[in-house]
Amino acid sequence: MSRQGFSITLFCALSSSIFWNASAEKPSHGFSYFGDLKYPKDMAHYDYVNPDAPKGGTVRSGDVYTFNNLNPYVDKGVLxxxxxxxxSTLTHEPLMxxxxxxxxxxxxxxAETIEVASDLSWVAYTLRDNAFWHxxxxxxxxxxxxxFNALKTEASISWRLAYEDFxxxxxxxxxxxxxxxxxxxEKTPQLIIQSTRFNPLPKHYWQDKNLAETTLVPHLGNGPYRIVEVDVGHKVVHERVKNYWAKDLNINVGKNNFDRYEFLYFFDKSVMLQALRAGVFDYYREQNEKDFATAYDFVGYREGLFKKESYTMGESHGMHYGIVLNTRRAPLDNxxxxxxxTLAYNFxxxxxxxWHKGMDRNNSYFMRSGLQAKGLPNKAEIELLEPFREQVPERVFSHAVDLPRNNSFGRNRNSLFRADELLREAGWNLKNFKRLHIETGEPLVIELVISSSEHERxxxxxxxxLERIGISAKIRRVEGNIMVNRLRNYDYDVTMRKVYTYKVPFPDRMRSQFASKNVDPPNMINYAGIKNPVVDYLIEQIAKADTExxxxxxxxxxxxxxxxNFYxxxxxxxxxxHLVYWDRFGHPPLGKEYMNWTGFPTVWWFDEAKDERVETWLSDISED
Structure with missing residues (x-):
């Protein structure tokens, strides 16, 4: 396929240098952070879709979650x-x-076209003349x-910070x-990418409403679907818009194929799995390796009506999950x-x-990417870090990153012995099997706040x-809306969170998770409370890097x-x-390069013959 259009080239086949294409200051149909555009303006469709996918049918997915709000621009409620x-772009379209x-x-x-300044100081767009609200x-x-003005003045602080450089x-x-x-x-291509994701709101709809308040009324959109039913905390139903303005664009060929998309919410995973096996809903992305291996061995699966599929990820997945230690609170500030x-956790x-031995230990925030630290720091890393030698742990220079490795049958005595030594060094002695502060006599108490039964187990x-080394630790499992408020106000000692890092190291995402400026404002995703000038400096070095x-x-x-720093x-x-689903659908091959997603529901489609077979089987089972 021909390659045309302007691009910001960060990596290319013949050179590792990052450079800005000065000839790019002209309108183009696309924008690329890496290399040239694959698809020309007159492409027929993306290679990864089925251009002949039929339209119709209903698909239902589920997850363990709840909600009491449909307004994403506020810090209140559970979205x-x-x-x-x-x-998601189900109901609202971005510029690109x-x-x-x-x-x-x-x-x-x-936007029909994008134009970028050669010095990255601005980006310009031209809207399509046939784009309409619903x-x-x-x-x-x-x-x-x-x-633009509303997001910078009325929306929640996370939205304001997202566009503070605009x-x-x-x-x-x-x-x-x-x-x-x-x-x-620092002018970086990431600012341009941030602009491509800008979602305009309809002024005529919002100008007499409060953008800063929660609502359960679906607001006016311009995407391929509109919300037609809301059962608070239980279900949201989307219906395909028949006269959707962009349905015939080449970028949408083979997409948005279902007439209805229903999303069901469950408080407990065991209840959700029962509902899935009973055919109450169709699709679930299973993230527990053991459940994927053992929880779906039922008659529907054995008779070929229920499918289990796996695919490998095409790009960097970062940390995935981590046990977050809130350094805003003592004693975790030590x-x-x-x-x-860290030593007490037996992965x-x-x-x-x-997990049925289906997981690999994370030893980097940037797993499977060029940013992953391996072995001892090289000369260039040492030169970059040398001015901060007194501000970082000595092992940054002298040791390769090496997390404790324990016996899989629970015997991690050496790690616990070392943990005891560290706690004593920090001023926490052991007395009568209790970890007490050497000066105050106060016990060392840790509360782990989570909302998932899986995380609890x-x-x-x-x-x-932790109890074995004298720490008074307890798990507090709370409902989803309470968990959201706890996270929003950093009301926890320890919690489980996903850490988002990507092969493209977007500085705004790094700042959101790791920068000092995001420690104190509420509703940020710097969950560990990282307030470290060296971290801030290195993020900015990544942002302004001019070579790979x-x-x-x-x-x-x-x-x-x-x-x-053990954050x-x-x-x-x-x-x-992994994904599991009733075999009612067709979908393109999984595991495409760069696709850390299944394409569900966007590029899947309804198969009437398969659906009839599943429905007949479920009907027969219910009659029995």
Missing amino acids: AIAMDPRI QKSGDELGTYYGNL DGVPVSVDDVEWT VRFERLGPRSFKFHFSESV ILVREAL EWANRVF MLTPFVDN LAMNTAGRALDRVLLW LIPDGHPLSR
């Missing part, structure tokens, strides 16, 4: 899954659409300008506009205590008992190990600083991703 436009088989590449969606009103530059909106014409970036920030807790035992042996080598060097240095206890990542 329904698929309502955050940064994650991410390609599923290219890394860091976007094609015009609401009520038939055209999507306009007025909508974009109103949204300092000025400029109207260029009836369908064209420009975002100007702050002169005080690095010795954090290291002791090998958990992997055998809970997994953390119970960790708590047992420089970026990887800064990333590896950052990886070492994060790991040797979280690395868990594991799955060797494969």
Whole structure:
């Protein structure tokens, strides 16, 4: 396929240098962080879709979660899954659409063209002339300008921070506009990518409403689906928009095939699995290796009506999950205590008992990427870190990252012995099997706050190990809405969270999770409370790197600083991703390069013959 259009080339086949293409200051149908665009403007469709996929049918997915809010722009309530436009485009369209088989590449969606300054100081867009809201009103530059101002003044702090470097909106014409970036920030291609994900809101709908309040009324959208039913905390139903303005665009061929998409919510996974096996819903992405291996051996599966599929991930998956230690709180502000807790976690035992040996231990925040620290730091890393030698743990320079490895049958005496030594060094002595502070006599108490029964089972042996070294530890399992508020206000000692890192090291995502400025504002994702000037410096080195080598060097240095500060206890990542579903559907092959997703429900389709077979079987079973 021909390659055309402008690009920011970070990596290419013949050179490792990152450079900005100065000829790029002209309109294009797409934007790429890496290399040239794969698809021309007149492409027929993406390679990974089925262009002949039939339209129709209903698909139902489920998860363990709850919700009481449909407004993603507030810090209140619990947002329904698929309502955050940064994650889902079911109801609202961004300016550009991410390609599923290219890394860091976007094609015009609401915007027909994109134009980028050669010095990355601004980005300009031209809207399509046939883009409409679901009520038939055209999507306009007025909508974009109103949204720009509203997100920076009325939305939650996380949204304001996301666009804090977008300092000025400029109207260029009836369908064209420009975002100007702050002169005080490093100009990087990531700012352009941030702009591609901008979702305009309809001014005529929102201007007499409060963007800062929760709501259970579905708001006006412009995407392929609209919400037609809401059962608070239990179900959200999306219906395909028949006159969807973009249904005939080449970027949407083979997509949005279901007439209805229902999302069901369950409080407990065991109840959810019973409902899935009974045919109450159709699809689930299984993340527990042991459940994938053992929980679906029922008649429907054995008779070939229920499917289990696995695929390998095509790109960096980062940390996946970690046990987060909230350094905002004593005694977790002490690095010795954090290291002791790390030693008390027996990953090998958990992997055998809970995950059917289907996980691999994370030993990096940037697993399977060029930013992953391996072995001892090289000369370039040392030169970058040398000015901060007194501000980072000595092992950053002298030791390879090496997490404790324990016996999978629970015998981790050596690790617990070392944990005891560290706690004593930190001022916590053992007396009558209780860990007491040497000066105050206060006990060392740790509360682990989670909302998942799976996490509760997994953390119970960790708590047992903490008790063995005298720490008074307990698990507090709370409902989903309470958990959201706890996270929002950092009201926990320890919790389980996913750590988002990518092969493309987007600085805004790194700042959100690791930067000092995001420790105190509520509702941020710096869950560990990382407040470290060296971390801040290294993130900015990644942001302004002008070669792949420089970026990887800064990333590896950052990886070492994060790991040797023990801000979280690395868990594991799955060797494969898994999904289970009733065999009513067709879908393209899984495991495409760069696709850390199943394509569900966007590129799946309903198969009437398969559905009839499943329905007949379920009917016969219910009659029995």
